[in-house]
Amino acid sequence: MKVVVYLILLTGCLAASKLHQVIDNGHSFNVTVNNILIFQHTYDNPMLYVGMGRTSFLEFRGNFRIDNDIDRRVGLRNYTYQNFNWTDEIDFLEDKHQLRFRITTYNDRSVGIEIYNNGIEYDYLWFRVVAEASEQVYGLGEQFSHLNLREFSYTPGKDPELFSVSRSRDRIYPIWTREQGVGRDKHDQVTFFADKMSGAGGDFHTTYFPQATFVSSRKYLFHYDGYNYVEFDFSHNQYHEVFIKGNFSNISIIPRNSMMDLVKSFVTDTPLGKMAALPSWLRDGIILGVQGGTDIMLKRLKTAQDQGVAVNGLWIQDWAGIKNTTFGQRLFWNWKWNSKRYPGLDQKIKDLKAQEVKVLAYINPNLNIEGDLYKNASSQGFVVKNRTGNPYLLDFGEFLCGIVDLTNPDAFNWYKGQIKTNMINLGLSGWMADFGEYLPVDAVVFDKTMSIEMVHNQWPVLWAMLNRQAVEESGKLGEIVFWMRAGAARTSNFTTLMWAGDQNVDFSYGDGLPSTIIAATSMGLSGTGLTHFDIGGYTTFGSLGLRRTAELLLRSAEMAVFTPVMRTHEGNQPDFNVQAYSNQYILLQFARLVQIYKMLGNYTNSVIQICVRDGIPAQRPLVLHYQNDPLAVNAKYQYMYGSDLLIAPVIQANVTSQKVYLPQGEWVFLWNNSLQTAGKKYIMVPAPIGQPPVFYQKTSSYSATFKAISKIPLVPPPPTTNQPSTKTPGLFDFKTARECQADKSSCDSLP
Numbered sequence: 001m002k003v004v005v006y007l008i009l010l011t012g013c014l015a016a017s018k019l020h021q022v023i024d025n026g027h028s029f030n031v032t033v034n035n036i037l038i039f040q041h042t043y044d045n046p047m048l049y050v051g052m053g054r055t056s057f058l059e060f061r062g063n064f065r066i067d068n069d070i071d072r073r074v075g076l077r078n079y080t081y082q083n084f085n086w087t088d089e090i091d092f093l094e095d096k097h098q099l100r101f102r103i104t105t106y107n108d109r110s111v112g113i114e115i116y117n118n119g120i121e122y123d124y125l126w127f128r129v130v131a132e133a134s135e136q137v138y139g140l141g142e143q144f145s146h147l148n149l150r151e152f153s154y155t156p157g158k159d160p161e162l163f164s165v166s167r168s169r170d171r172i173y174p175i176w177t178r179e180q181g182v183g184r185d186k187h188d189q190v191t192f193f194a195d196k197m198s199g200a201g202g203d204f205h206t207t208y209f210p211q212a213t214f215v216s217s218r219k220y221l222f223h224y225d226g227y228n229y230v231e232f233d234f235s236h237n238q239y240h241e242v243f244i245k246g247n248f249s250n251i252s253i254i255p256r257n258s259m260m261d262l263v264k265s266f267v268t269d270t271p272l273g274k275m276a277a278l279p280s281w282l283r284d285g286i287i288l289g290v291q292g293g294t295d296i297m298l299k300r301l302k303t304a305q306d307q308g309v310a311v312n313g314l315w316i317q318d319w320a321g322i323k324n325t326t327f328g329q330r331l332f333w334n335w336k337w338n339s340k341r342y343p344g345l346d347q348k349i350k351d352l353k354a355q356e357v358k359v360l361a362y363i364n365p366n367l368n369i370e371g372d373l374y375k376n377a378s379s380q381g382f383v384v385k386n387r388t389g390n391p392y393l394l395d396f397g398e399f400l401c402g403i404v405d406l407t408n409p410d411a412f413n414w415y416k417g418q419i420k421t422n423m424i425n426l427g428l429s430g431w432m433a434d435f436g437e438y439l440p441v442d443a444v445v446f447d448k449t450m451s452i453e454m455v456h457n458q459w460p461v462l463w464a465m466l467n468r469q470a471v472e473e474s475g476k477l478g479e480i481v482f483w484m485r486a487g488a489a490r491t492s493n494f495t496t497l498m499w500a501g502d503q504n505v506d507f508s509y510g511d512g513l514p515s516t517i518i519a520a521t522s523m524g525l526s527g528t529g530l531t532h533f534d535i536g537g538y539t540t541f542g543s544l545g546l547r548r549t550a551e552l553l554l555r556s557a558e559m560a561v562f563t564p565v566m567r568t569h570e571g572n573q574p575d576f577n578v579q580a581y582s583n584q585y586i587l588l589q590f591a592r593l594v595q596i597y598k599m600l601g602n603y604t605n606s607v608i609q610i611c612v613r614d615g616i617p618a619q620r621p622l623v624l625h626y627q628n629d630p631l632a633v634n635a636k637y638q639y640m641y642g643s644d645l646l647i648a649p650v651i652q653a654n655v656t657s658q659k660v661y662l663p664q665g666e667w668v669f670l671w672n673n674s675l676q677t678a679g680k681k682y683i684m685v686p687a688p689i690g691q692p693p694v695f696y697q698k699t700s701s702y703s704a705t706f707k708a709i710s711k712i713p714l715v716p717p718p719p720t721t722n723q724p725s726t727k728t729p730g731l732f733d734f735k736t737a738r739e740c741q742a743d744k745s746s747c748d749s750l751p
Contacts, residue, residue: 019105019255022088024081029090031103033111034255036220037130040239046075048092048099051124055229055245057453061397062179062438063200066229068243070124109269115248125248128239135218136633137234138623140173141211141487142500142531143522144184144515145204147621147636149173149214150234153204175210175230177437177457177486180501182539185510190546204510208437208501209460209487211526213272215262217627223270225250227450227457227488246451259627260616266527267615273493275530277612278564279481281429283601285312286594287360287567288580289534292318294342300581301357307587309580310594314352315567316342317362317432325398329572333401334371335363336422349427358429360481363419365435365463366401369393373418374402382411385444392443403439406462407447407455419470429480432499433467436460436486460486464494471496483532483565491528497565498523498531505537505548505571507652512537513556514651517619517637520563524617525624530608534569535560535580542576550578551653551689554589558692559649561597562641564608564618585718589690596709603702607642618642626663629680635661644700645670648693658687666698673710690714 023030031039041047051073058065076092076099083089090101099120105111115125136148145153153170181202183191195201212224214232224230224242226249233241254269256262267274288311290300297314304311321332321341332338337345349359367374367383377383378391383402386392393400405411423431439445439456447455467482474480477496484491485501500519506512516533523531536553540546548571557580560566571577580590597604607618616624620640626632638648638661646667648660662679669675671691676698677683685693691714696706 017105017108018086019108020088020103020111022081022083022090022103029079029081031088033220033253036218036255038220038253039128040130041079043077046077046092047128048076048101049073049126050076050099050120050122051126052122053124057176057229057441059438059440060199061395062435063181063198063202063206064176064178065199066174066176072122073124073126074122107269109254109265111253113251113253115251123246125244126241128241129222131234131236131239132218133237135216136623137214137216137240138621139211139214139522139526140175140232141213141523141526142207142209142498142519142528143173143205144180144207144500144519145510147518147521147623148633149232169235170204171233171235173205173210173232173234175212175228175232175457177208177210177460177488178206179437180208181206181511182502183504183508183511184515185508188508188510190504190508190541190544191510193541193544202511208485209491209498209523209528210457211487211489213270213489213526215259215525217259217623217633219256219258219262221252221254221256221262221265221270223252223254223272223489225252225271225489227454229453229457246453259624263525263527263616263624264614267613270527272489272527274615275492275528275612276477276496278497278530278608279429279479280605281312281356281358282481282565283604284356284598285310285566286590286597287311287313287315287358287565289315289317289567289569290581291316291322291570291574294344294348297342298348301352303581304587304590307584308591308595309587310591310598311357313358313360313429313567315360315362315432319345319361323368323399329574330397330399331362332371333364333366333368333396333399334373335367335418336373337426346426353427353429359427360430360432361423361428362432362434363423364433365404365406365415365459365466366394366396366438367404369400369402377404377411377414378402380410380414382408382414384439387442387444389444392440394438394440396438403443405446406459406466407445411446412462412466416466416470416473419467420474424470424474424476424480431482433463433482433484433495436463436484457488460484460488461490461494464491468494468496481565487528495528496530498528499567500531500533502539502572503534503537504539504546505552505577506546507552507555511539512651513552513559513649514637516556516559517639517649517651520617520619521621521636521639524619525621527615529611529615529617529619530564531619532560532563532565532567535566536568536571536577538569538571540571540573540576542573548577549653550582550586553578553580554586554689555650555692557590557593558690559647561593561600562619562645562647562694564604566594566597583718585715588715592690592712592715596712599705599709603642603644603705610642622646622661622663629663631661631680631682632663644697644702645706646695650687650692655687657684658693659684660693660695662695667695668698668703668706670694670696670706671710673707688714 020033028042053070076094078093080091088103092099182194184202191201229245231243321338384392483497483499484495500516504511622632665679
């Protein structure tokens with residue numbers, strides 16, 4: 001039996017000079033790329049292993065428990081080596097097993113890897129990439145807990161050693177699209193209850209958007225181009241171990257001189273693609289997430305506009321109707337206008353558009369079996385099947401749905417037609433293209449050319465492609481925006497915008513406001529540079545006390561000012577949450593913050609254009625600009641917005657001042673231009689609500705804009721009462737809608 005593994009670039013021509021070198025002494029070898037040691041092999045420490053076993057994927061409502069049961073793992077120790085000009089071949093030999101490494105340089109820029117399985121009985125592959133103890137690793141798609149993927153999820157030597165089994169996997173990252181989880185911290189009460197109720201708590205590595213791509217502080221990019229189930233193990237000081245299940249695909253290793261150049265290479269040297277420019281109208285105001293019907297939608301708009309909030313869009317996710325569940329109010333997944341809930345919506349869309357207010361909606365690739373769209377799709381064989389040949393019905397949380405088979409060209413075109421007819425022709429200016437993570441591994445799809453596991457990981461790409469084609473074929477690219485949470489390699493070729501998914505309505509690091517920073521910066525280091533988040537978060541458990549406060553809402557809104565898009569969400573249990581329209585004080589705060597967001601419009605436009613042209617993300621981790629400054633590298637909850645603004649969002653409750661790290665340069669405090677300071681130091685600055693710590697480069701060509709922003713006064717604090725309060729000083733003791741129902745007299749002003 002024989003396995004042949006070829007290392008070649010995916011596209012391109014042979015290089016003018018050889019980028020890689022193999023140094024062989026007959027007993028061991030090293031492989032370098034641009035003088036960076038990548039592979040190292042000896043008899044006692046082979047770089048390559050093959051094996052056999054079984055991998056199980058236990059799914060419930062998009063949450064997966066994945067277990068590898070390994071029967072055999074064989075290190076391939078012996079080898080032979082040959083050189084052929086631009087190519088080096090290494091044949092690994094072990095008993096009857098052979099595996100060939102064929103290494104080729106292309107275009108002076110990349111060394112590529114293509115792996116073929118020529119009938120070998122093993123279906124697992126492990127290989128080791130040389131590491132250094134102090135090396136940092138970033139990427140793997142959208143992460144929420146760690147920017148540097150070699151961080152521990154606990155503090156060795158300090159935290160109690162109670163979970164040794166799970167901690168042995170503390171820096172192992174599976175590449176598997178799924179629900180990110182609720183809480184994502186096994187020490188957290190919310191995570192505990194989510195796990196107990198439905199196994200939905202998640203963990204530090206669970207994500208909607210995994211991608212088998214990382215960038216190293218040793219100045220190379222690694223990309224595996226298949227949609228296999230893959231694991232990256234960053235827990236060893238001397239090597240990173242990559243596990244691949246199933247048929248092997250292509251690998252690229254791209255060296256560059258800086259982290260910035262590595263990120264640019266996503267556009268120039270990989271198949272990952274680049275994003276399209278966002279519609280300009282997005283920078284004219286905020287998209288308000290509202291629901292409840294036509295009258296309530298218009299009432300919310302008037303309430304906001306009366307207090308000076310510049311609203312550019314109304315996002316009505318319940319446009320197709322609602323369904324009540326124990327988790328909260330859910331949508332009726334039959335993606336067409338529900339005229340009973342939204343009477344006259346077609347005309348209102350036209351009227352609002354004339355006032356420069358867009359209407360946006362919601363869709364996902366699943367259909368409630370009670371709706372006519374499901375019945376239509378099922379009758380034509382357009383839904384995913386189970387192993388008996390019947391429609392695969394999936395529980396999405398107290399209701400059953402069929403899954404549109406995106407691998408079936410006829411089903412793909414039919415569903416694309418539904419978007420054109422039911423959404424674009426209605427006049428909608430955008431939508432949330434939700435989900436994409438739920439395809440079960442025991443499902444049967446139309447296209448049998450890939451394993452169902454690979455189809456599962458590719459599913460978000462197909463979903464993005466469908467939405468993009470619907471927009472482009474309607475001639476609306478640049479006018480319509482759709483945003484997604486699920487993704488995989490190549491998603492950035494198709495989606496117009498990402499969003500961070502379903503965060504908790506709190507300040508928790510695992511799944512609250514802080515996690516949206518890591519989500520944006522890690523995604524940017526994976527080649528997808530335009531994203532945003534739900535202002536105020538989404539996941540609410542009112543019975544557990546997980547409810548949105550006014551402080552959380554306003555802190556997230558002030559951070560959203562320094563992102564490409566501002567959009568609110570009422571949450572899954574709106575009655576438990578403080579909303580953007582809950583009180584005049586909150587509305588005045590939003591009016592001021594949206595005014596600042598609009599003033600940044602030209603700057604934001606330049607940031608977006610750079611992202612589209614060069615692949616440099618809008619929200620950038622400090623390591624991208626200051627890779628040689630250890631303090632900047634470790635400031636993971638700060639980010640650069642473009643190259644001129646440094647943002648240090650307030651991500652904890654009851655904060656009135658905050659310490660900020662300023663890298664090298666001359667910096668000006670946005671809210672007080674008289675505060676100017678040299679960098680490479682920490683500085684403590686005031687951080688009242690509405691003025692998160694933000695600095696700009698003194699030499700910025702946008703200094704005039706930033707100085708104008710500094711002159712916008714804070715919103716005066718609301719009147720205080722003599723009643724004791726545990727809320728943050730200076731905020732109303734706001735009541736939620738549900739509390740107002742029990743105390744009508746105090747909530748007359750609530751819309």
